[in-house]
Amino acid sequence: MEDLLNSIEQKVKPLIGLGKVADYIPALANVDPNQFGIAIYSNDGKLYHAGQAYTDFSIQSISKVFSLTLAIKHYGEDMWKRVGREPSGNPFNSLVQLEYEAGVPRNPFINAGALVISDMNQSRFASPHYAMREFIRRLADNPHLNSEHIVASSEYEFRARNASMAYLMKAFGNFENDVEDVLHSYFDNCAMRMNCVDLAKAFSFLANKGFSQLSGEQVLSARETTQVNGLLATSGLYDEAGNFAYRVGLPGKSGVGGGILAIVPNRFSVCVWSPELNKSGNSLAGMAALEALSESIGWSVF
Ligand code: DON
Numbered sequence: 001m002e003d004l005l006n007s008i009e010q011k012v013k014p015l016i017g018l019g020k021v022a023d024y025i026p027a028l029a030n031v032d033p034n035q036f037g038i039a040i041y042s043n044d045g046k047l048y049h050a051g052q053a054y055t056d057f058s059i060q061s062i063s064k065v066f067s068l069t070l071a072i073k074h075y076g077e078d079m080w081k082r083v084g085r086e087p088s089g090n091p092f093n094s095l096v097q098l099e100y101e102a103g104v105p106r107n108p109f110i111n112a113g114a115l116v117i118s119d120m121n122q123s124r125f126a127s128p129h130y131a132m133r134e135f136i137r138r139l140a141d142n143p144h145l146n147s148e149h150i151v152a153s154s155e156y157e158f159r160a161r162n163a164s165m166a167y168l169m170k171a172f173g174n175f176e177n178d179v180e181d182v183l184h185s186y187f188d189n190c191a192m193r194m195n196c197v198d199l200a201k202a203f204s205f206l207a208n209k210g211f212s213q214l215s216g217e218q219v220l221s222a223r224e225t226t227q228v229n230g231l232l233a234t235s236g237l238y239d240e241a242g243n244f245a246y247r248v249g250l251p252g253k254s255g256v257g258g259g260i261l262a263i264v265p266n267r268f269s270v271c272v273w274s275p276e277l278n279k280s281g282n283s284l285a286g287m288a289a290l291e292a293l294s295e296s297i298g299w300s301v302f
Contacts, residue, residue, distance in 0.1 A: 005050035019276030019284035060255030103172025249300025
């Protein structure tokens with residue numbers, strides 16, 4: 001497997017230079033674009049990696065999968081009164097559907113949906129970010145994981161768009177807590193720094209019927225796990241979910257830090273990272289690497 005991963009790294013590295021590092025906040029704009037890492041964790045506990053698989057990066061929207069998992073554990077089916085399960089076909093930070101769909105976001109992975117989920121977790125935990133960080137540390141089996149303050153505070157400074165979504169949802173009665181408090185928790189979660197190995201391990205429960213071998217807990221039921229994977233396959237890559245299904249064919253979740261998580265149900269969890277993004281805000285070399293990997297191994301679920 002590692003020979004394959006090394007050859008994929010060589011194949012996709014020339015793509016670096018064709019994308020653009022996230023630049024909406026200085027803390028992300030300054031990342032060295034010339035980086036690539038990949039890690040695969042198998043259900044029988046084997047780890048394979050290549051490139052900079054141990055280099056930490058900002059997980060950004062990949063954190064939305066942890067938030068959703070925490071919310072499902074507590075709210076179950078009730079949560080779907082407040083957020084939908086359909087792809088949006090729009091960019092991750094779009095506001096357009098929110099007004100004519102009465103403040104109910106299309107799915108938990110676009111920013112509006114993730115903010116509603118963060119609002120649910122805010123109602124439930126006294127310190128929502130610390131609850132989330134504890135959860136992530138346990139799942140990744142890494143007690144050193146932390147949020148990067150400079151990223152979270154700079155996201156808060158440039159919060160206008162996310163704040164608009166949250167206040168609009170508040171106006172529609174779909175937001176319980178103080179908007180600014182929820183924004184802080186949401187940004188603290190997005191600013192978690194992890195590497196490909198941490199993420200592949202932390203999300204291994206999604207490949208393993210909801211059971212995490214690292215923390216020894218049944219994180220979600222087997223049924224809930226297939227449901228989350230279904231949502232990841234249809235909405236995890238936003239307005240590029242169709243392209244991801246076509247090219248890679250796996251449930252996945254991207255972040256503007258350049259990470260992409262992919263799940264091979266009942267077999268592997270995979271994380272790839274390269275900071276340059278395509279027009280939809282998804283890692284350009286990361287997508288290409290997952291496509292090559294999926295094609296070589298015949299991983300597509302479709
Ligand atoms: O709220 C935001 O816009 C960022 N903190 C996260 C966006 C993101 O990662 C979108 N994914 N590709």
